[in-house]
Amino acid sequence: MNAPIVVENLTKYYGNFLALDKLNLVVPEKENIGLLGPNGAGKSTTLKILCGLIRPSSGKAFVDGINVVEKPEQALSRIGAIIETPEFYTYLTPVETLSYLGRLRGMKGQELKKRIDEVISLVKLEKWAKVKIEKFSRGMKQRLGLAQSLLHDPPILILDEPALGLDPRGVVEFREIIEHVGQKKTVFFASHQLVEVTQICKKVAIINEGKLLAYDDIAVLEQKHGSLEQAYLQLTGGPSE
């Protein structure tokens, strides 16, 4: 239970649809773990439960040993998250948005101002810092999403398709940022981009139909299946041609 993220027999039904089927997973401290799986595999559902956005039908999810369902506010104070394509209040600017979210997390004054400048600079939104978000593209919102997830310097990052909507340069910059911050943090992120995952993570969890199919070092999976892509294809839908 001391690991930053622990998932125990996590089960989630949407009506009659079983999205997660007794999923068990432990993410060790300061490791970057990729969560892979086809559409509808249960990746986003897992991350949403960890972020307190939805409740599991049964099973438990812990963040830093805190039960997410029982004490969501305490658990969320340890997390920085991007879930789906982030949407913000369009009437605010990035600086105001970060100020709002920072203040909700107890940050204030010069400390908050300094940190806002840092994260805005990190995601290269300096020129847009005081422009209302209504004018932002999807990629710019994604950058702001990353900025808000890093604002309070959380020990754990939970990212759901963090590079979605970014142009190729943005994808590279994003990867570099996550690689950099991932050296000091626990990063648990879902992605369809296998290249992105191999560049950031040493270990991946592959799930399908809500079940954990593999959870191992990428090197081990490559050895077993020839490549990560083959491992993914074979585990999630039988061997590819």
Add this chain to the structure above:
Amino acid sequence: MSEFEKLRVVIQYEFMKHIRRARLYVILAISLLAEVLVLVLIPALHDWEYPTSVMVMAALLTVGGSLASLGAVFFAGDAIAGEFESKTGFILFTNPVNKLTLWTGKYLAGFFAVALLVVFTYIVMAVSLLVIYGEVPVEIFESFGLCIMYAAAVLSLTFFFSSLSKGSMGATVMTLLFVWVLSGILESVLSFTGNPYWFIISAGGDSIATVYGGIDMFLEGLGLGDASRFGNMMENFKPLSSGMAAWGMTIYLVGGFVASMFISQRRQLS
């Protein structure tokens, strides 16, 4: 950081939203226009004279009820549903804030914005009466109090529909239909048939103007005779006291808010 401090932050930024959105100024312009029309059209259509009774003119200038319901509906329709519909909740809900704090903050910010509109129209009304009649009836305070209460009640009702609805537009339309159409019809039927109608929300809205006097006073004040022109429709009608109107509005204020909190706490952002 205490939840109270977080509540203050939520109120501050939610209020900023209302201040920055065009709808506040549109509603403000509409209410101002309504008061200007009363001030211009009454003398123009009434031998270039205002009613001799300040109470009649005060009642005619009272746009607060319509304004309060309009403001409450347009400020709060998206308060809960909007977080789910536009998916801004994916950012907001991943912060360590109790959702009750978030919804309460949104409610209070909406209330302050509507109250701002109401205060403005009552100031315009008081100044107009002072200029025309040289006096402002003391009943204006009672009317103002009922208007603020009505705004809070409609806001709670809008929160309730917003917590149920998938989208902001649905919540807005449902509230307007409930307050302006369904309640209005029920109030008329119940009041004219001599049945209790204090618990109908539109009756609370009507009480904002009727503190100045009953329908006879309006008709006589405008030189239109008395209520006998409505035949036997008024035989069973009993005017609502401010106290009963306040009780009726309290039901919606408390019930709507509690129900909206209960429902929205259980809503999931999937």
